[in-house]
Amino acid sequence: TAGITQAPTSQILAAGRSMTLRCTQDMRHNAMYWYRQDLGLGLRLIHYSNTAGTTGKGEVPDGYSVSRANTDDFPLTLASAVPSQTSVYFCASRGDRDGYTFGSGTRLTVV
Amino acid sequence: GENVEQHPSTLSVQEGDSAVIKCTYSDSASNYFPWYKQELGKRPQLIIDIRSNVGEKKDQRIAVTLNKTAKHFSLHITETQPEDSAVYFCAASASGGSYIPTFGRGTSLIVHP
Numbered sequence: 001t002a003g004i005t006q007a008p009t010s011q012i013l014a015a016g017r018s019m020t021l022r023c024t025q026d027m028r029h030n031a032m033y034w035y036r037q038d039l040g041l042g043l044r045l046i047h048y049s050n051t052a053g054t055t056g057k058g059e060v061p062d063g064y065s066v067s068r069a070n071t072d073d074f075p076l077t078l079a080s081a082v083p084s085q086t087s088v089y090f091c092a093s094r095g096d097r098d099g100y101t102f103g104s105g106t107r108l109t110v111v
Numbered sequence: 112g113e114n115v116e117q118h119p120s121t122l123s124v125q126e127g128d129s130a131v132i133k134c135t136y137s138d139s140a141s142n143y144f145p146w147y148k149q150e151l152g153k154r155p156q157l158i159i160d161i162r163s164n165v166g167e168k169k170d171q172r173i174a175v176t177l178n179k180t181a182k183h184f185s186l187h188i189t190e191t192q193p194e195d196s197a198v199y200f201c202a203a204s205a206s207g208g209s210y211i212p213t214f215g216r217g218t219s220l221i222v223h224p
Contacts (some may be wrong), residue, residue, distance in 0.1 A: 033211075040120075042200065042216035043155070058211070090154065099145050100202075100212070102154040 003027070006091050006103035013081050013110050021076040021106050023091035029101070031094040032074040033058075034066060036087040037105075043090065049074055081110045113138040115203050117215025125223050130191050132218045134201035135183040141203040144177060144184045145212075149198045158199075159186070191222045 004025045013019050025032065034046040045058030049068040063085060065077045078085055091103040114137040124130050134144075142163035147155035161168045161175045161184065168175050172191075177184040184203075188195055198219050204212035 040216070043214045045211065048211060094212075099157040099160055100147070100155070102156070104154050 004101055004103035006106050010107040015110055016080055019078050021089055023074045024072050025093045029093035029095045033092045034076045035090045038087050083110045086110045113203055113213040115213045115215045117201050121219045123221045124191055128191055130188045130220055132186045132199055134215050136203040140205050143204050145202050146186050147200040193222050193224050196222045
């Protein structure tokens with residue numbers, strides 16, 4: 001089934017440790033995004049990529065990095081996790097018809 | 112940049128009643144307005160969208176209206192059912208290119224049986 005796959009589904013991470021959240025899509029969408037979702041704050045953009053080889057910063061980029069080596073993959077890395085990064089993370093992609101397709105999310109708890 | 116305001120933050124209705132969620136936007140360049148539904152523990156999913164060349168779009172019990180002059184758009188759900196209970200997000204963006212969509216903060220809709 002075409003779509004976006006995120007991994008892991010959930011993770012408990014010790015503060016100070018690093019982690020990469022994986023995101024893969026098979027729809028050949030050029031644009032991909034990472035959002036975090038926190039209660040009462042909606043969806044906040046962390047980083048985005050309009051096409052392979054390019055990335056940009058969103059609303060809340062600090063503490064996160066991304067890469068876009070190819071069209072399908074858009075991993076999000078936390079270099080040194082802090083408790084404020086506890087959140088649900090959604091990867092999304094956008095095709096020519098403009099609507100987002102979201103992944104199923106990664107629930108991250110930093111302790 | 113674009114600013115999207117969404118109201119109300121919570122909405123409680125009785126089954127069978129109508130529900131209306133409103134969003135305003137600031138950037139006149141925005142021309143694509145999708146709505147997403149997120150059930151508890153699930154991913155947001157696109158339920159309906161509208162482009163700036165039309166004023167209204169319907170899909171069964173849901174409809175979206177757009178007022179470009181006033182820069183606001185609304186989601187209307189008629190004959191609400193308990194399974195409509197979810198968080199709804201509006202968004203605004205320019206079609207195509209590298210324009211980043213801006214989301215509203217969401218409306219938690221509760222439909223009481």
